[in-house]
Amino acid sequence: MHILSIHNNYQIRGGEDESRESEERLLREMGHQVDAYEEHNDRVAEQGGAQLALRTVWSREAHQTVKQQLRKSTYDVVHVQNFFPLISPSVYYAAKAEKVPVVQTLRNYRLLCPNALFFRDGHVCEDCLGKFFPYPGVLHSCYRGNRAASGATATMLTVHRAKGTWTNMVDAYIALTEFARQKFIEGGIPAEKIVVKPNFIHPHPSPGEGRGGYALYVGRLSMEKGLDTLLAAWENHRTQMPLKIVGDGPLAPQVAEITKRLPQVEWLGRKPMTEVHVLMGEAMALIFPSKWYETFGRVAVEAFAKGTPVIAAHIGAIAELVDHSRTGLHFCPGDSVDLAAQVEWLLAHPKELAQMRREARAEFEAKYTAQQNYQKLIEIYELVSQ
DSSP states (O other), rough: OOOEEEEESSOOOEEEEEEEHHHHHHHHHTTEEEEEEEEEGGGGGGSSSHHHHHHHHOOHHHHHHHHHHHHOOOOOEEHHHHHHHTTTTTHHHHHHHOOOOEEEEESTTTTTTTTTTSETEEEEEOOOTTOOOOOHHHHHTTTTTOOHHHHHHHHHHHHHHHHHHHHSOOOOESSSSHHHHHHHHHTTTOOOEEEEOOOOOOOOOOOOOOHHHHHHHESOOOOTTTHHHHHHHHHHSOSSEEEEOOOOOHHHHHHHHHHHHHHTTEEEEEHHHHHHHHHHOOOOEEEEEESOOOSSSHHHHHHHHTTOOOOSSHHHHHHHEEEETTTTTOOOOHHHHHHHHHHHHHHHHHHHHHHHHHHHHHHHHOOSSHHHHHHHHHHHHHHHHH
8 A cells, every 4th residue: 555644743752753653664564655744843943923823723834745745646545643733634635635535543632632631730631622612721721831822722623623624534533542532532523433443562572571670660751641649659658669760851850859869769761662671571560650541551562562560540541451450450540659559569469460471461462563453554544445
C-alpha cells in the first residue's frame, strides 16, 4: 500500500512520537511505501499569536501541501497521527478532495478537551466533555495556562464540530484502548468509526532477570503523571524498596531535592531506550502512578516485554492494561499510602512476583508484538479503502 503519514512533532519527544515512528518503520519493513508530511512545534515560536490561532483552526499551508502531495502519486490512505497545532484538520479536507480515505489515531483527548488530558489543577476534569463550545477550558486557561491560546484551541474544536469534520471527514479512528474509545464515544465521535488497536514495541527486547531489587519510574516528571504521589510514597511512608527515576520535566527540582534527603531514591535523568530497557529488565516493578486518563501506557507495555510487572494507578487506560495480581498491582490514584502498601506487598511475596514476571511477558507476546499490530492496522486500512 501507499500511505501518507501526517504528524505534528512535539518539542519534547514522547510516546506519541515514538509510537508513530515505530508504526511507519514497521510498515516499510513489510514492503509498504510510507511518505511523511511533518511539522514540528519548534516552529510555533515563529508564528504570531493571531497567525497561530488561525492556523490552528485551518492551515492553508498544510492543506495545499497535502493536496499537492496526493496529486503526485496514487495513495491508498492518509493516516493522521497528530495535527495540532500547526497542521490543523484542513488536511482531512485535502484528502477528501483527492478521494483518499482518512484514518486518525487518537493518541490524546484533543478532540474533546482543550488541554488534551482531562486534567486540571491536580485532578481529573471532564468539564468540557460533551460541550459544543468547551468554554470551561477557556475560563481555566487549560491550554498552556494561557487564556488566549486556550480560546484558539476551543475555537478550533467548535468550528470543526459545526462543520461536521469529526463525523464526516474521517473514515476511521484508532483508539489505543477500550477505555479511550468509550470516552470518545461520550464526546460525540461515532462509535462505528472507532477501532481499538494498541501500540506495540518493535523490535521488542528480550526478558530481563529482575534481580536489581529496585522499583523504576520512567516518564515525564509532571503532576498529571503522579510524581507527587510517587515521591510521597517513598518520603512519607518509609518504603523500603530502592527507587530509580528516569525522565525530566517540570517537577525535576522536587525530584532532585528528595534524592538529597532519601538515599534510596536515585534520579537518573533522561536515558536512551536501550539503557531504559536494561533498567526495566532488572527492576522488581515499574511504577505507573498517573492521575490522568492515559490513552495507553507505552512504558507499561515495554515493562511487560522485559517480564517486569507494573504497579499502576487504577485509572483510565492503564487500569485496563494491568491485570491486578496477574501482570501487576493496582493502587488508588493519588493515594501514596496505598502505593507504598502495594510496593511492600510485592517485596513480601517473591513467589507471586516470579509468577507475575512470567505473566507480564506472556501478556506482551499475546497483545503487543509488531506482527499482531501490523495485521490489525492493515485490516483498518483495507476497511477504509474499500
